[in-house]
Amino acid sequence: MTDLADLTLSEATSGLQGGEMTAVELLEAVHRRATMTEAQLHAYLNIDRPGAARAAVAADSALGKGAAVSKLTGIPVALKDNLVTRGLETTCSSKILAGYLPPYDATVVGRLREAGSVIVGKTNLDEFAMGSSTENSAYGTSRNPWNPERVPGGSSGGSAAAVAVGSALAALGSDTGGSIRQPASLCGIVGMKPTYGLVSRYGLIAFASSLDQIGPLTRTVTDSVTVLEALAGYDPADSTSHPGAVPDFRAGLERGVAGLRIGVVSELSGEGIDPQVQAAVARMVTSLEGEGAKVTEVSLPSFEYALSAYYLIAPAECSANLARFDGVRYGLRRDGDTVEEMMANTRAEGFGPEVTRRILLGTYALSAGYYDAFYGQAQRVRTLILNDFDSAYGQVDVLVSPTSPTTAFEVGARATDPLAMYMSDVCTIPSNLSGHPGISVPVGLDDAGLPIGFQVMAPALGEEVLFQVAAEVERIAGFSERPALANSRADI
Amino acid sequence: MKFEPVIGIETHVELTTASKMFCGCPVEFGAPPNTNVCPVCLGLPGALPVVNHTAVEYAMKIGLGLQCEIAPHSVFSRKNYFYPDMPKNYQISQYDLPLCIDGYIDIETDEGSARVGITRVHMEEDTGKSTHLGAGGRIGAGSQTLLDFNRAGVPLMEIVSEPDLRSAVQARAYAEEVRGVVKRLGVSDVKLEEGSMRFDANISLRPEGASTFGTKVEVKNMNSLRSVQRALEYEIKRQAAVLEAGEEVVQETRHWNEEDGTTAAMRSKEEAFDYRYFPEPDLVPIAVDEAWRSEVASGLPELPAQARERYRAQGLEPTTAGLLSREVDLGRVFEDAVGAGADARTVANWLTGEVTAWLRKESLLLPDSHLDGAALAELEAMVGAGDLSATAAKDVLGGVLSGEGRPAEVAESRDLIQVSDSASLEPAVDAVLAANSDAFEKLKSGDHKVMGFLIGQVMRSTGGKADPAAVTRIINERAG
Numbered sequence: 001m002t003d004l005a006d007l008t009l010s011e012a013t014s015g016l017q018g019g020e021m022t023a024v025e026l027l028e029a030v031h032r033r034a035t036m037t038e039a040q041l042h043a044y045l046n047i048d049r050p051g052a053a054r055a056a057v058a059a060d061s062a063l064g065k066g067a068a069v070s071k072l073t074g075i076p077v078a079l080k081d082n083l084v085t086r087g088l089e090t091t092c093s094s095k096i097l098a099g100y101l102p103p104y105d106a107t108v109v110g111r112l113r114e115a116g117s118v119i120v121g122k123t124n125l126d127e128f129a130m131g132s133s134t135e136n137s138a139y140g141t142s143r144n145p146w147n148p149e150r151v152p153g154g155s156s157g158g159s160a161a162a163v164a165v166g167s168a169l170a171a172l173g174s175d176t177g178g179s180i181r182q183p184a185s186l187c188g189i190v191g192m193k194p195t196y197g198l199v200s201r202y203g204l205i206a207f208a209s210s211l212d213q214i215g216p217l218t219r220t221v222t223d224s225v226t227v228l229e230a231l232a233g234y235d236p237a238d239s240t241s242h243p244g245a246v247p248d249f250r251a252g253l254e255r256g257v258a259g260l261r262i263g264v265v266s267e268l269s270g271e272g273i274d275p276q277v278q279a280a281v282a283r284m285v286t287s288l289e290g291e292g293a294k295v296t297e298v299s300l301p302s303f304e305y306a307l308s309a310y311y312l313i314a315p316a317e318c319s320a321n322l323a324r325f326d327g328v329r330y331g332l333r334r335d336g337d338t339v340e341e342m343m344a345n346t347r348a349e350g351f352g353p354e355v356t357r358r359i360l361l362g363t364y365a366l367s368a369g370y371y372d373a374f375y376g377q378a379q380r381v382r383t384l385i386l387n388d389f390d391s392a393y394g395q396v397d398v399l400v401s402p403t404s405p406t407t408a409f410e411v412g413a414r415a416t417d418p419l420a421m422y423m424s425d426v427c428t429i430p431s432n433l434s435g436h437p438g439i440s441v442p443v444g445l446d447d448a449g450l451p452i453g454f455q456v457m458a459p460a461l462g463e464e465v466l467f468q469v470a471a472e473v474e475r476i477a478g479f480s481e482r483p484a485l486a487n488s489r490a491d492i
Numbered sequence: 493m494k495f496e497p498v499i500g501i502e503t504h505v506e507l508t509t510a511s512k513m514f515c516g517c518p519v520e521f522g523a524p525p526n527t528n529v530c531p532v533c534l535g536l537p538g539a540l541p542v543v544n545h546t547a548v549e550y551a552m553k554i555g556l557g558l559q560c561e562i563a564p565h566s567v568f569s570r571k572n573y574f575y576p577d578m579p580k581n582y583q584i585s586q587y588d589l590p591l592c593i594d595g596y597i598d599i600e601t602d603e604g605s606a607r608v609g610i611t612r613v614h615m616e617e618d619t620g621k622s623t624h625l626g627a628g629g630r631i632g633a634g635s636q637t638l639l640d641f642n643r644a645g646v647p648l649m650e651i652v653s654e655p656d657l658r659s660a661v662q663a664r665a666y667a668e669e670v671r672g673v674v675k676r677l678g679v680s681d682v683k684l685e686e687g688s689m690r691f692d693a694n695i696s697l698r699p700e701g702a703s704t705f706g707t708k709v710e711v712k713n714m715n716s717l718r719s720v721q722r723a724l725e726y727e728i729k730r731q732a733a734v735l736e737a738g739e740e741v742v743q744e745t746r747h748w749n750e751e752d753g754t755t756a757a758m759r760s761k762e763e764a765f766d767y768r769y770f771p772e773p774d775l776v777p778i779a780v781d782e783a784w785r786s787e788v789a790s791g792l793p794e795l796p797a798q799a800r801e802r803y804r805a806q807g808l809e810p811t812t813a814g815l816l817s818r819e820v821d822l823g824r825v826f827e828d829a830v831g832a833g834a835d836a837r838t839v840a841n842w843l844t845g846e847v848t849a850w851l852r853k854e855s856l857l858l859p860d861s862h863l864d865g866a867a868l869a870e871l872e873a874m875v876g877a878g879d880l881s882a883t884a885a886k887d888v889l890g891g892v893l894s895g896e897g898r899p900a901e902v903a904e905s906r907d908l909i910q911v912s913d914s915a916s917l918e919p920a921v922d923a924v925l926a927a928n929s930d931a932f933e934k935l936k937s938g939d940h941k942v943m944g945f946l947i948g949q950v951m952r953s954t955g956g957k958a959d960p961a962a963v964t965r966i967i968n969e970r971a972g
Binding site: 083084090092097100102103104106201202203204205206208209210236237238239240316317319320323324325326328329330339340343363366367368371375 | 538539543768773775
C-alpha cells in the first residue's frame with residue numbers, strides 16, 4: 001500500500017474527492033512523515049498540529065456533504081515562514097521576530113484557507129529570505145532529503161525539503177533572486193516563480209519589494225498549476241498586483257512543444273556551470289528538439305551584470321524594508337539608555353550576519369553621493385536586462401537554462417564565502433530583475449545521486465507557454481526517483 | 493550694514509479625508525490612543541500601502557489653488573530615518589517627482605504686494621505622536637515615552653515656497669494666504685493649534701543688494717500665524733547681530749520657543765539626516781490625465797484672491813477684504829448680508845471687528861454662533877432707520893451671536909431701541925438745558941465746544957436711547 005505522504009497533490013485530490021481516503025488520514029500520514037524526518041531535515045520551524053487537524057476535519061465535512069470543494073480541499077500545504085499567519089508564530093527565521101503572532105493572514109494564506117487546504121506549519125528559510133542554503137536561519141539549517149549532509153538550497157529550503165520528503169504535498173515559497181526555483185532544483189521538485197504582480201504580496205514579509213514574488217513548490221508541474229490557480233489574481237491590498245485577466249495556466253499542459261521556439265541562453269551555459277548539470281540540460285534540449293521544438297542559442301549580454309545589479313537593488317530595498325524591526329512595537333527588544341540605543345541594541349542582537357551585511361550594503365548604496373553610482377546604475381542595468389529579454393522574446397517563445405549552476409552543496413561549503421553563495425542564483429536572478437515567470441523542473445540525478453533542475457523562463461504573463469514547456473520537460477525526463485529519507489516508511 | 497532677509501516657507505497640511513493616506517483607517521482628531529490603526533499604518537510585517545484616491549484629488553486641488561501645474565506622472569519615494577513614532581522607520585513621501593509644481597500666490601501687506609513662487613506641493617503620510625513622560629517633555633530626557641499611532645498615515649501635504657519672502661510681515665501674510673486658500677478649498681480644517689497646519693521657515697540674511705544667499709537656518713515649532721512673524725523677527729535680529737559681529741551664521745535647525753520669544757539650536761548640519769530617498773517599490777506611479785485634471789479643476793471653489801477682488805470692488809479696505817476672503821465663514825455671512833441689502837462696509841467692519849473679537853473670546857467658530865447674513869442685514873437696516881445707535885448695534889450684535897434672538901427681539905428685550913421723535917425727546921432736552929444753564933448760555937454765545945457735553949447729558953438721562961442726531965437738532969432749535 002502506498003503511503004499517503006508519497007502521493008502527488010493531484011493523486012491526493014482524486015483520492016479525497018473519490019472517497020478513497022479522508023483529509024484527516026492524509027494529514028496523519030503527512031504528520032507521521034514529518035515525525036520521522038524532521039530530526040534530520042528540520043524543514044519546519046513550527047508544525048501547527050491543532051490548526052491543521054481542525055482544517056482537515058472541516059475539509060472532510062465539506063467533502064462528505066458533497067459541498068462545493070476545490071482541488072486543494074483537504075490538501076496539506078506548508079508555508080514559508082515569511083508569510084504572515086493570523087495567530088500563528090511568524091519569524092522569518094530571525095531572532096528579531098521570535099514569538100511574533102501576526103494579527104492577520106497574508107492574502108495567499110487566506111486564499112489557501114478559502115480553497116479548503118490544510119496548513120501544516122511554517123517552514124524554515126534563510127533569515128528574511130536572504131541566502132541560498134537556509135544556513136542563515138537563526139533556528140538551525142534545514143537539510144537536503146536526498147543527502148542530509150547537503151543543503152536543501154534556499155531561501156525556501158524548508159518548503160522544498162518538506163515537499164520533497166512528503167511532510168507536505170505542496171508548499172509556498174517566495175522568490176526574490178531564485179529562492180523558490182533554486183531549492184526546488186536542489187531538492188528534485190518543481191518550483192515556480194510567477195510573473196511579478198500575478199500573486200499578491202500582501203502579508204509576505206518583504207525582503208526586496210520590487211523583486212519578491214510568492215509561488216508554489218510541488219512534486220509535479222500539474223500540481224504547480226493547481227496551487228497557482230488558487231493564489232493568482234488581483235488583490236486591491238497590493239498596489240503592484242496585476243489588475244487584468246489571469247493567464248490560463250492549464251491550457252497548454254497536454255500540448256507538447258512541437259513548433260515552439262526555444263532559446264538556450266548562452267550566458268547561462270558553459271563556464272561556471274557544473275559539467276553534469278550542463279550535460280543534463282543539453283540532453284533535455286536535444287529531446288525537446290526531438291519533440292518538434294525549434295531550438296536556437298540566444299545571447300543576453302546584460303546577464304553578465306545581473307548579479308551585481310541584484311546585489312545593489314535587493315539590499316537597498318531591504319535596508320528600508322527591515323528598518324521597521326526596531327524593538328518599538330513588536331518582536332525582540334533589547335533596552336538601552338536612549339531610544340536610539342534601544343533600537344541599535346535590538347537590531348544588533350536580532351539580525352544575523354547576512355542580514356546585517358545586506359542592510360549595510362543597501363544603506364551604503366542609497367547614501368547621498370553614492371546613489372547614482374550604485375542604485376541608479378543598477379536600475380539602468382535592470383532596464384538593459386529587460387530590453388535583452390524583450391528582444392530575445394522577439395525570436396523565441398521561451399528561454400531555458402540550468403536552474404542552479406550546481407547540485408546541492410555540502411552544509412558549510414559556502415557559508416563563509418558570501419560571493420560563492422551569491423553565485424548560486426546566477427541563473428535565476430535575471431527573471432526577478434525583469435519580473436518574468438520562471439520554473440524549475442527536475443530532470444535527473446548527478447553521479448552523487450543529487451537532483452538536477454532545468455529552468456524554463458517566459459515573458460511577462462507567459463505562464464501558459466511556461467507550463468506547456470515545463471510539462472513536456474517533465475514528461476520527457478520521467479523523473480520518478482524519491483529521496484532516501486522519503487522511504488522511511490510509516491508502517492515499519 | 494543693512495541686511496536683507498531671504499525666507500522660504502514649508503507648510504504641512506493634514507487633509508480631512510475620511511480615511512488615511514495608505515489604508516482605510518479613519519482620520520479623526522481626539523480619538524482614544526491607538527484605536528484608529530491597522531497593520532498598514534502600524535507598519536506591521538507584510539502590510540502594504542494603497543494610495544487614497546481622494547487624498548490625491550485633495551492634493552490636486554491644493555496645487556490648482558496655488559496655480560501649480562499638475563504632473564501627469566508623479567512618484568512616491570521612501571524617506572528613510574529612524575524615529576519611534578514612525579512605524580516603518582521610513583516615511584512614504586514624494587521626492588524628485590512631486591504631484592504639483594511651479595505655482596504662485598500673491599500677497600498684500602503694508603509693504604506692498606508681492607508674488608511668491610510655489611516650488612512644489614507633494615503628498616506624504618504623517619507620523620504618530622510621542623508623549624514623553626517626565627523631564628520637560630523632550631525625547632531622551634524622560635523615563636518613558638507613550639506612542640499614539642492614530643495620526644500615523646494621515647494624509648499630509650507639504651507646500652514648499654520659493655525663497656521669495658523678504659520680511660517677517662511678508663512671511664506671515666504668505667502663511668495667512670496659504671491657509672486661506674486651503675480653507676476655501678475645504679480640504680483641511682487648518683487648525684494650527686491642533687497641528688493640522690504647520691509652518692517651518694528657512695531664513696538667511698545677505699547684505700542688501702547682494703545676489704547670492706547667506707547661510708540658512710531652519711526654524712521649526714511656530715504654532716500660530718503670529719508666532720511665524722515673531723519667530724522670524726527674532727531670527728532676523730539674531731542673525732544680523734551674528735553677522736555684524738563679524739561671525740558666521742551656523743547652518744542648523746532651530747526651535748522657536750513661544751514663551752520666551754527666542755529660537756534655540758536643535759541640530760546642526762552635521763547631525764542632519766541623509767534620508768536616502770529612493771522610489772517606493774510598493775506603489776505604482778500616479779498618472780493624472782487631462783480629463784482627471786480638468787474634472788478636479790472645474791470643481792474648485794472661488795479662491796481668496798478672486799473673492800478679495802470682488803470685495804474691494806464693493807468698497808472694502810484691502811485688509812478687511814483680505815480677511816473676509818481668507819476666512820471663508822465670515823465671507824459667506826458678509827455676502828449673505830450684502831445680498832439682503834446691507835451696506836457692505838458697515839457689515840464688513842462688524843464681522844472683522846466685534847464678531848471676530850466675540851468669537852475669539854468665546855473660542856467659537858462662526859458656524860457655532862447664531863449669526864447669519866439676514867440678521868446682520870436686519871441690524872444694519874435698524875441703524876440706517878435710526879432705530880439703533882451705532883453703540884447699541886454692537887450690543888445687539890453680541891445678543892444675536894449668543895442666541896438671544898433676532899436683532900429686533902434683542903434690541904427690544906435689552907431696551908435699546910433709539911428714541912428720535914421730537915415729542916418724546918423735547919422734555920428730556922429741556923430738562924438738561926435747564927439744569928446746565930451755564931453751558932447753554934455759552935452755546936448761545938457761539939461756543940460750540942459745549943455741544944458734545946450737552947448731548948452727552950441727554951444721552952445719560954435717557955439711558956443711551958436718545959438719537960444723538962435728533963438731540964442735536966432740538967438743542968440747536970432751542971439755542972435759536
